[in-house]
Amino acid sequence: MTAPPRAPHATGDVGTVVACPGHVDPRRTVGRLRRGAGDPTWATVDGAVWHATRRASGPATLRLTGVPGGVRADAWGPGAADVLADVPGLLGLLDDPTGFAAHLHPAVARAHRTHASLRLARGGDVWSTVVTSVLEQRVVGTDAKASWRRLVARHGDPAPGPAPAGLRVAPPPAAWGALPVWEWRQAGVDAHRADAVRRAAAVAHRLTPDLAPAELARRLQTVPGIGPWTAAEVTSRALGDPDAVQVGDAHLPHLVGWALTGRRADDAGMLHLLAPWAGHRQRVLVLLEVAYRGAMPAYGPRGRRALPMR
Template sequence: MARARRTHAGVRLARSGDVWDTVVTAVLEQRVVALDAKASWRRLVAAHGTPAPGPAPTALRVAPPPAAWAALPVWEWRRAGVDAQRSDTVRRVAGVAHALGADLPPHELARRLRTVRGIGPWTVAEVTSRALGDPDAVSVGDAHLCHLVGWALTGRRADDAGMLRLLEPWRGHRQRVLVLLELAYRGRMPAYGPRAPRALPMR
């Protein structure tokens, strides 16, 4: 950790302040490879977003508001490669989007998100870290993060419980630690199996 901190001393946590769009993108990323989630987001926003204001490229779109996401018919979700579980979760969150403000402290936003069926620890941590800059968010349930933490800190793979034990000395700042470890060690960790296949063609 000391070496990672020295190497990346200028790294700071960022926050977008955009809770709603972060929720949608995090839900789209549940259980699929990142490229597929990004492709689904791109297709849905291109088809249902509104033109970006001001001088901007013609094709640039602003993502739809919660009501528009909730009203999307099922075939639009399937055309974009989004299964029923994820699309239903987005609809449920849209119903409480008014209560998910960027002015909330991370722990309160996390509590409110957890009341929505389909939102678990991984999605909560992804939202609070990206939207609010939560310094202690840990994405429990991530397919690779626990292995990276285990390998970086002990030289061995770890499961989620093991990752949490290893991160305990940094409680309150675990997201900061995770960011440093990912910058310092991602790409250097041994591969442990084949990559998941793409569900959508590249565009």
């Protein structure tokens, strides 16, 4: 995305500087929340990170810019004040590693030393995370990202304020729930996932960011079509849950097994290997991903971007 010519350095409707201990790179910290380089709800322009999101108070655009001693945050739109209040969590400043024992395994200790500044971000936008997580069920990542990109580009709203061209706010739950079947099919989304999003939209008012991760996971799993994997994706990304484990993932058990034992593992083996880090299992998973994913033998499917379903 490219910035429009108007007011690229304007201050927001509300703004603040968030002090950060050490160096915090907004691009790296929020990177796990972005669903691919083409995610229309995110953009990076001239070193600044832009995000279009939605809160109960309405849509908002957030801009994060690194400054000496912290991060400058500006926000526009009806939801500006609420999204600005979420910035410390978004930057990982609410992440508490107390009790994390990286030394229990050399691979984890090495990953922790190499990525000592890594923080678990709390995205705050539960609903959009529900949608992206459901779209990622049982398909390759490129398919899910392409579906998200198409649906938000077609049905989302322009981001408020002087946002980069093409930045979009994802639709609210009611709009997702009302999408006709052909819109899902054109985006390459099968009926199982489309139905899960529609069912979740009907109870979205109960899926709030003030819930404890365990309670949000419980509520999510009362929705047909949403299980432990999807719930863990949501709590880890939207709430910064440091202990979430994506049981049922096509890659994570093999990554954990390979990094910690040199052999592939299944879900049961992964849970056994992660047990010493109870309370911080998501932290271990993220560290292993950033440190070793590129070195791991390739396991699991790869495929083309989502195509319209026939």
